Amino acid sequence: MDFADVDRDELERLKLLYRPLTDAVRELVDATIRTEVDDDVIREAHTELTDVTATLRDAGLSGPFGTKVTGDGISIAWGNAAVGTRNAIAPPLTIEVDDDGRHHSTVTLGAAYEGPPGLVHGGVCALVLDHVLGMTGSADGRRLTGTLTLKYLRGTPLGTVHAEARTISVDGRKATVRGTLSDADGVTVEAEGLFITPASRN
Numbered sequence: 001m002d003f004a005d006v007d008r009d010e011l012e013r014l015k016l017l018y019r020p021l022t023d024a025v026r027e028l029v030d031a032t033i034r035t036e037v038d039d040d041v042i043r044e045a046h047t048e049l050t051d052v053t054a055t056l057r058d059a060g061l062s063g064p065f066g067t068k069v070t071g072d073g074i075s076i077a078w079g080n081a082a083v084g085t086r087n088a089i090a091p092p093l094t095i096e097v098d099d100d101g102r103h104h105s106t107v108t109l110g111a112a113y114e115g116p117p118g119l120v121h122g123g124v125c126a127l128v129l130d131h132v133l134g135m136t137g138s139a140d141g142r143r144l145t146g147t148l149t150l151k152y153l154r155g156t157p158l159g160t161v162h163a164e165a166r167t168i169s170v171d172g173r174k175a176t177v178r179g180t181l182s183d184a185d186g187v188t189v190e191a192e193g194l195f196i197t198p199a200s201r202n
């Protein structure tokens with residue numbers, strides 16, 4: 001598909017088309033982890049899913065989704081691991097921005113994100129914080145993660161978590177951002193990142 005031909009209405013239509021598919025795959029991942037149905041039902045499901053996957057592969061991109069720009073100049077990254085509309089692995093994060101620049105996101109991390117029993121995988125905590133801090137540090141222009149330091153104060157229980165971040169300082173191409181991941185009882189992970197605009201685009 002040539003996204004240069006996509007206007008706002010068409011973009012909305014496509015989002016409404018793909019979101020339910022992605023949500024269904026997310027549900028499938030959760031069901032695959034937690035199902036206790038009989039062996040023959042597992043085999044039957046496997047066959048049906050293989051058929052569905054083959055159908056979706058009838059036409060497709062030869063590589064990752066990347067970033068596309070629509071005719072209205074909107075950048076979309078539907079394959080992104082944190083926010084991608086078409087990526088069932090993405091939690092997905094929705095990030096809100098306050099007037100004072102604080103970025104924050106509340107998201108539910110279920111069985112698919114488990115590390116230690118009942119707790120969110122440390123790498124998934126890093127994914128969430130990297131993206132929220134990265135967006136914060138990119139508020140005045142695109143920056144990539146140079147260094148991300150995390151302090152895991154205690155395990156983050158699976159369920160609803162809240163991430164938030166603020167830019168501490170900007171020094172030319174470099175932005176220092178701090179943030180936290182929390183559950184209902186308070187902070188579980190502290191994060192600090194240095195986000196850098198590459199000298200050359202990469």
Ligand SMILES: CCCCCCCCCCCCCCCC(=O)SCCNC(=O)CCNC(=O)[C@H](O)C(C)(C)COP(=O)(O)OP(=O)(O)OC[C@H]1O[C@@H](n2cnc3c(N)ncnc32)[C@H](O)[C@@H]1OP(=O)(O)O
Pocket residue numbers: 130131132133134135138139140141142143144145146147173174194196197198199200202
């Ligand atoms: C209005 C507009 C809206 C825009 C809206 C955009 C929205 C967009 C949101 C994206 C939100 C995504 C959030 C997820 C973000 C990722 O997932 S990014 C993926 C993970 N990160 C990467 O792959 C980055 C890989 N590394 C690189 O690309 C490059 O090494 C870097 C980090 C960009 C640096 O590139 P460089 O330009 O070659 O840097 P260089 O000139 O050598 O050094 C510049 C300065 O930074 C320092 N530095 C260099 N590398 C590092 C490092 N790794 N650590 C610490 N310091 C470093 C240098 O010491 C130097 O310092 P000074 O001498 O100036 O004091």
